[in-house]
Amino acid sequence: xxxxxxxxxxxxxxxxxxxxxxxxxxxxxxxxxxxxxxxxxxxxxxxxxxxxxxxxxxxxxxxxxxxxxxxxxxxxxxxxxxxxxxxxxxxxxxxxxxxxxxxxxxxxxxxxxx
Amino acid sequence: xxxxxxxxxxxxxxxxxxxxxxxxxxxxxxxxxxxxxxxxxxxxxxxxxxxxxxxxxxxxxxxxxxxxxxxxxxxxxxxxxxxxxxxxxxxxxxxxxxxxxxxxxxxxxxxx
Numbered sequence: 001x002x003x004x005x006x007x008x009x010x011x012x013x014x015x016x017x018x019x020x021x022x023x024x025x026x027x028x029x030x031x032x033x034x035x036x037x038x039x040x041x042x043x044x045x046x047x048x049x050x051x052x053x054x055x056x057x058x059x060x061x062x063x064x065x066x067x068x069x070x071x072x073x074x075x076x077x078x079x080x081x082x083x084x085x086x087x088x089x090x091x092x093x094x095x096x097x098x099x100x101x102x103x104x105x106x107x108x109x110x111x112x113x114x
Numbered sequence: 115x116x117x118x119x120x121x122x123x124x125x126x127x128x129x130x131x132x133x134x135x136x137x138x139x140x141x142x143x144x145x146x147x148x149x150x151x152x153x154x155x156x157x158x159x160x161x162x163x164x165x166x167x168x169x170x171x172x173x174x175x176x177x178x179x180x181x182x183x184x185x186x187x188x189x190x191x192x193x194x195x196x197x198x199x200x201x202x203x204x205x206x207x208x209x210x211x212x213x214x215x216x217x218x219x220x221x222x223x224x225x226x
Binding site: 039044045046047050059061062095100101102104105106107 | 151153155162163164165168174204206208210213214215216217218219220
């Protein structure tokens with residue numbers, strides 16, 4: 001069974017950092033584009049970042065460029081998102097997903113507040 | 115960025131009746147290879163989004179055949195032939211042709 005499990009969310013102060021992880025099972029992430037998508041409370045989903053199977057290409061939405069870093073460890077079959085210089089508007093549930101979002105994790109909540 | 119505009123934003127439906135949601139993109143979603151990356155998602159209360167329809171009209175595995183998608187270019191439609199209680203939730207269209215990929219505002223389906 002294809003499964004994605006996110007972890008690493010929590011409460012952080014503005015300007016702080018967090019590292020999110022996404023563990024994949026049932027498939028090999030090296031064969032797929034992997035994505036991070038977030039959903040602020042009461043809002044629709046928003047693409048955050050993408051990374052190609054071999055890690056050679058990354059893309060970010062403008063609002064997180066220079067602050068977030070997407071990476072992957074194919075040996076561990078895991079995806080990561082480093083969140084730096086966090087702002088209150090980054091508060092959201094963060095999901096990892098595969099390719100064209102046919103598979104999602106359960107999400108991990110990031111709350112940025114003083 | 116490509117803007118995805120859904121209508122209606124609220125959709126009260128009687129059980130057993132059909133429902134239809136429209137999604138319009140601000141530019142064509144056909145890519146250079148002729149593929150159209152327009153998908154529909156369902157988000158039930160308290161759950162992660164789930165993809166229902168991919169590339170306009172293909173149902174994902176396990177999706178009931180009462181759900182169907184159609185359209186081309188910039189205009190797309192999700193139809194539910196007979197609404198059931200489990201269909202309550204928010205429906206989103208999403209384009210995966212142009213980066214950054216973008217979602218519609220969502221259509222909240224409720225039972226009358």
